[in-house]
Amino acid sequence: MDFVRRFASCTPQSASVVAGLACALIMMEVQRMPVAHSVSFSMFAPVPYLAEAFALMVLAFLVWRYPARRLSNSAILRGAVGFLATLSTWLVLWGTGLDETLMFVVRAVYRASTGLLVVLWAERLMGLGSWREGCLIAAAIIVSGALTCLLSVVPANVLEGILVLLPLVAAGAFLTYRGRPGDGGSSALPSISPAEHHPLPAFSLETTRDIVAAAGLLAFPLLCRSPMISTQSAWMPLQDGFTMDQAMQLSIGAGTILGGVAVALIIRFAWNRSFVLVLDLLVLPLSLVSLYTAQLVGMLFVLHFLIVDSTYKVVLFYIMMVPFLFPEMRKGPRSVVPLYASFAFMIAMRALFSGLHSLLPESLYATLVAVVVLLSFAGAALLALLLVHRQMTRREPSPEATPSQVSGASETSPLGQRPDIVAACSALGDRFELTPREREIFLLLAQNYRAPYIAEKLVVSQSTVKTHMRNLYAKLGVHSQAELLLLVDEEAAK
Structure with missing residues (x-):
């Protein structure tokens, strides 16, 4: 508790950030809340996801074209995204009487605006530095999980009031957060202690092999998780009563809390050169397990939600940390292009597999998923080995090195x-x-x-x-x- 107090005292608006980001994370999931409304697989049609991916790719192009600009610094853009996210979230929850075509547009706006709200939050927090932002994200994920669990036990009349307030808190906190100038460093912030925060190590991008390894280590887990969109159809038939809906909602919240705890442990124990490898070690095996639990979801629905929701929150955390995994620009602020690009890639792959699930025969789709997962495993493993090999060879002395060069010291001047x-x-x-x-x-x-x-x-x-x-x-x-x-x-x- 002492650490929490010290962290909050020297991290601007920490409580507001955690509350706003937690509500924004819940807003991304309201269309799959069984206690709020009946969930159908039609809600996960590929076109709304494509709209979200397109919006993110447009912003990625803009931040690449104008690297000195921060989109989240624009009050107009933040206000527009907050308003659209709030309105579309309410319509997704209570717009069942709307025309089908109009509802399709609403879902597209909902997907794009809620996704942008989370991504813009990540960009806006970069001024705090990687460690502080990571801690705030971990706290927000845990709070969002706790609120999701709370929604499973509150009375129906109270539930509706909470769901009304969540978008307002998310948009309001986002609009009022002042942010800090800078390119993502935390040197201008009060220090907690040298042992409690330090920069996140960035990739070495000296060669083409380094660039391919960095992109692959981030892309393969996102690709491997993409078929999980099809597992949504496995648990939806279980919505046969309030008790079952509560149990599923509680499982979703518990999975989210588990994901937040995993993120906190990563920050505590893996804030080093192995940081990105933890993403592959967590997401790739658990994605394979989730495909198995989806086949037996009637008996294993709790385990299924724990795996799917915890890994999804870990993936979101890594996406929000992506800008810090790449070297700073020589001139201008740290690039946020990887943030928008990686989020767009994840959503585009989700749209692809959602469409393939609807178009392909079940047996063919299952075969495709197995191939994708296995290739992701193989590709990530190969890139991880190359990365470790490069790190080791950088330490090996050249054949021409003298004994004093190998030891790094001489008898007269060891230092x-x-x-x-x-x-x-x-x-x-x-x-x-x-x-x-x-x-x-x-x-x-x-x-x-x-x-x-x-x-x-x-x-x-x-x-x-x-x-x-x-x-x-x-x-x-x-x-x-x-x-x-x-x-x-x-x-x-x-």
């Missing part, structure tokens, strides 16, 4: 053989406010020395060195010497 490493360690030491002794140990660790040598070199005990190493790892947000070396390499490559 002066690699100016890039020395400069990187100095910069990181300043950034994370390391003590003089921690800086000494940091520099030795960065040259791949081990605790026994460091203890002998500094004339201290090994237990003292290990204590300093634990404190150093905590401040840097790493969990091993290998992760420390990757952090130094990343800093030296800037």
Whole structure:
């Protein structure tokens, strides 16, 4: 609780952000709320998703064409998106008496506006830095799950009032959030502590192979999740009474909370070079399991919702973090093109599989899904191996290297053989406010020395060195010497 208070005290409008973003996340899911209305698969027709993907791709082009502009800074755009999202959400919930063609247009506007609301929230929060934004997103996901669970137990008359308020809170918080200037860095914000926040490591995009690996590691999980849209039709026939609707709604909320907890654990334990690999390790296997639970949804509907909703929230979190996974631009702010492009890709693939589910015979569609999932597994595994191999080869000395170059030190000057490493360690030491002794140990660790040598070199005990190493790892947000070396390499490559 002490950390929460300190975080809120030095993160502007944190409560408003969590409430507004939580309501925006729920708005994206109102058309599949069984306690609010009867859900049919026609609500997931591909054309509304295509409209959403098209709107996102248009914005991606605009932010690519005008990189210095932030779309979410426009009060007119924010007001228009908030208004359309609020109105279309209400019509999706209570517009059953409208003409069928008009309702189709309403759903298209609903998909586009609610998706844009979440994406614009992500863009607007970039000024807080990756770590602060990630914490706010995790909190918002957990709150949205708790509210979704609440909707399953409140009386019908109270439920309608809550559903009226949710869009107003989401749009109102979005319109009133002031944001901060900058390109996504958090240097202008009050610091919590060096051990509690640090930048998210970005991809290295030095070669074409690096670019392909980065794009593939993000795209394959989104592609693998796309067939999940067809599993919606599996649980809809279970809507046969209020009790069952409540149970399904509660399962959806529990899955969302589980996704928020997973995001919090990722922030706590995987805020390093393995960050993007966790996405593949979570989403790819669980997507395959969800296809199995969809076949037995009558018995496993709780497990099915837990898997589908938790992984979806993890995927959304990674999409909102995508801008921080790419290097900053040399001139101008951090690019948000990956944010819009990755969200558009996910929605476009969802539209594709929704259409294929309606057009193809069931057996052919099942075969296609199996092929897509298996290819996603294989592609992601290959790219992950290439990424790990590249990270390892960057550390291997060249055949022409001398013994002193291999060890990273000489007898006369053990700390002066690699100016890039020395400069990187100095910069990181300043950034994370390391003590003089921690800086000494940091520099030795960065040259791949081990605790026994460091203890002998500094004339201290090994237990003292290990204590300093634990404190150093905590401040840097790493969990091993290998992760420390990757952090130094990343800093030296800037």
